[in-house]
Amino acid sequence: MRFFSTGNERDASSRQQLKDAGIDHVLNVTSHVPLHFSDDVTMTYCRIPASDSGCQNLKQYFDKVVAFIGELINPEDS
Helix, strand or coil: CCCCCCCCCCHHCCCCHHHHHHHHEEEEECCCCCCCCCCCCEEEEECCCCCCCCCCCHHHHHHHHHHHHHHHHCCCHH
């Protein structure tokens, strides 16, 4: 997908790498990795406080994630 990229904590902590990749929205699916540039008005974050566990219930976050991604796909609908 042209608007989707995956990365790890190191990737998310490099403002230059995010900028070079054209990334200005970050879906952080952790309970512990900081939102490194949350004070930067050009960055938008959504945190899903999930643990890396087979027992983690992600269904409870689907509406929030769909809304966040939907704003990127159809910004005029937000």
